[in-house]
Amino acid sequence: MEKFVIEGGVPLSGTVRPAGNKNAALPALAAALLTEEPVTLRNVPRIRDVDAMVRLLEQLGASVEWIGANEVTVHAREIRETRVDPELAREIRASFLLAGPLLARYGRAVMPPPGGDVIGRRRLDPHLDAFRALGARVASGRFYELAAEGGLRPCDFFMDEPSVMATENALMAAALTPGTTVIHNAAAEPHVQDLARLLIQMGARVEGIGSNRLIVEGCRELGGADYTIGPDHIEIGSFIALAACTGGELRIKDTVPEDLRMVRIAFERLGCRIEFDGRDVVVPPNQRLRVKDDDGNAIAKIEDGPWPAFPADLTSIALAMATQADGLILIHEKMFENRLFFVDKLVSMGARVIVCDPHRAVVSGPSKLHGERLESPDIRAGMALLIAALCADGTSEIGNIRQIDRGYERIDERLRSLGARIERVGRPEEPLTTGARRGADLTSL
Secondary structure, three states: OOEEEEEOOOOOOEEEOOOEOHHHHHHHHHHHHHOOOOEEEEOOOOOHHHHHHHHHHHHHOOEEEEEEOOEEEEEOOOOOOOEOOHHHHOOOHHHHHHHHHHHHHHOEEEEOOOOOOOOOOOOOHHHHHHHHHOOOEEEEOOOEEEEOOOOOOOOEEEOOOOOHHHHHHHHHHHHOOOEEEEEEOOOOOHHHHHHHHHHHHHOOEEEOOOOOEEEEEEOOOOOOEEEEOOEOHHHHHHHHHHHHHHOOOEEEOOOOHHHHHHHHHHHHHOOOOOEEEOOEEEEOOOOOOEOOOEHHHEOEEEEEOOOOOEOHHHHHHHHHHHOOOEEEEEEEOOOOOOHHHHHHHHHHOOOEEEEEEOOEEEEEEOOOOEOOEEEOOOHHHHHHHHHHHHOOEOEEEEEOOHHHHOOOOOHHHHHHOOOOEEEEEOOOOOOOOOOOOOOOOHHHO
């Protein structure tokens, strides 16, 4: 098994370009099933979750060709299967995004329970409710059997929670359903917006992008597309934290500043200064992180929520960053009850954190961290541990780095380019084979 060996205490400085948004690339790949014409996606991150989605598409009968380092063409002209492979599906949560396209185009889909990070209960009810509203029959058992023999019908429905993936499934199904579908209480994250823009390029009409009310004018047939995935605002936030915690000076190229407004507010609460130079983010060097108390000398708080609130995927990152900030702050993870269970690993490194309950932790900083042997429990906790290891004294080892590789492209190589002392050692797991067989060679990245 591979692991990272990290020597901490070195400022990370230089220039980095963010990868494409993983959570936009996955639904975009699924959307290729909506048409018999080729769909080309650019700025696709080469990560394990993308590799898993590509293998799922190939299992269904789509042809996939990597035409560049981060460019892929999916051609779903002849889909031979509407039953998703359970072994492949358990690798990623996003496997369930295949349900909407299969149901809309073929009138049926058999979906196994999806996999993904174990960060708390993640309901499928909003997906199933959306399919029912669109006229599908849903039978639940070991598998979810979806059927719409006469085709889906447009509707006006209200989601009981602004679930990102359920909104994406509803969007894709509605795009291939002639007529007007209105989705209320929809998610509005940047990756949902990316999917909506891709569907527009394929021929659907989508109004309300970026809001919680989406109006979709669906088509009987959708066409191909050539679409560029936007930058990953979660990765950008992760790099900001890496630079701030290690005292380095970092320029992050070609971001979308509008997607970083709440990130900037939350990180400034920890004393982190962030500057914008056009579309670039600049983190000034030698920052002294200090918690900004709320008015009345009250304890400050960072809490996540649906967009445009602070992203839940950055909660672990903010907590790691708080260990290096002078002061006391409450981290409130409202959305996932297992997200904070990695905190004991930071405590073992010397962090002063009290976990109040599954959703809340109080951090008292700054803490002088020391190297430790650690295991990465999920993607974002893995990055939080990387941040802690890079600003700690001594050597740290992080195991189960497959989890980090699921969400961050070549993270060790990119960190070394910024001055980090990090090595990947041990026996490699199975390589990212998709695309190494044809098209771009991963070793050339």
